[in-house]
Amino acid sequence: MTTTAINSNAITVIVNGERVSRQVPARQHLIDFLRTDLGLMGSHVACEHGVCGACTVRVDGMIVRGCLVLAASLDGSKVETIEGVSDTGEIRDLQDAFIARNAAQCGYCTPAMLLTAADLLAHNPNPSREEIREHLSGNYCRCTGYQAIVDAVETTAKARK
């Protein structure tokens, strides 16, 4: 029996504040590295081609699609996931508002929604409902109908003032 060696690369990344060094397959996406290699299951994955937004995480402070980034390309980068931002308490108020407004049902889209909403509030502390909808438009939710999510983000923005 012959086996083909899978191409791989060594990376060192800071994940949620912790330094991690690993050998990763060249073709491995960031989202699979986080979930499979590091056991960080809070970031979800669905479409695997950039359309649904479920895999949204932060790289060097910016939100990205975890399914459209190669882990191998991230040597030296800082990665943050929902686990990390939950632990620091950075988005505690947003998370509370999601619970209060029933903005999470099955929860599949929720971690990515939270990170995307946090990104909006960081750049635009006073968004209109239209602007909230626009910023979240790349994140699909199959349960809530979005209304409750927009409510939660709006409530958080108002409360932060």
Add this chain to the structure above:
Amino acid sequence: MKAPDFVYERASTLEDAFRLKAKHGDLARWLAGGQSLLAALAFRLSEPTALIDISRIDSLKGITRSDAMVRIGAGTTQARIGASALICQHVPLLAEAIPLIAHTAIRNRGTIGGSLAFADPAAELPACCVALEATLIAQGPKGERKIAARDFFEGVYATALADDELLTAIDIPIVQSGERQVLVELTRRSGDYAMAGIAAVVRREAGKISHARLTYFALGDRPVAASAAEKSLLGRTLDGDAIDAAVRAALGDIDPSGDLNGGPATKRHLAQVVLERALKRIMTDAAQTAA
């Protein structure tokens, strides 16, 4: 939905990139933001043997102004371009186009060079570059050459770039006085590729149109210049009659085949809608300036 196996290499300079390309040969591809390429690989639409990451080559990034030109490095992200004060002031067409491309998380990584080299016929930036009469700068192992944007796009996902060439920068003339730049597109959902769209650059001197570049996207196999419509506007005052004439003339400029968004008849109708809206906006803005 997993990509095929390939070798990942990262270039830190242009020389490095060409060396790696020579090493890995024909089936090696440049990897910029990965926002089109990695999605295509997930579908196994192509099976490159190596990806050469050019996203950390500093000389490919940045936006600078010199006299009448703005230069954008090919590796500059769409997000950077959208947030640039230089672009907002001197190339308003791009400032309007960027927020219509996908979503923030994608624009944070996707680059202008990647958009142009990928050459999706429904993409905004190729049409903008044609309407703006931009010059694309390509570099290969044998040196540099300049390609006019209108000559760069050769068909669906096809460009004038040679296999071992990189797009390094885009030179764009800055907006002139009396000029209006407008982009109008129709999409089913925010962030989707357009069903039909137009990038319009119209200049008026002493109330008469002296320059018009109207470039359609999502209405052919590449950005399509509405040449007859452009010609019909020259020397005229921009009023309702001039707009009607241009919209009629534009039908002769396009020959769209149908796609997922509709058949040729629908596409032709949408082409008229976007052109009319673009020209009406320019007319209204002009009236405001005059008042």
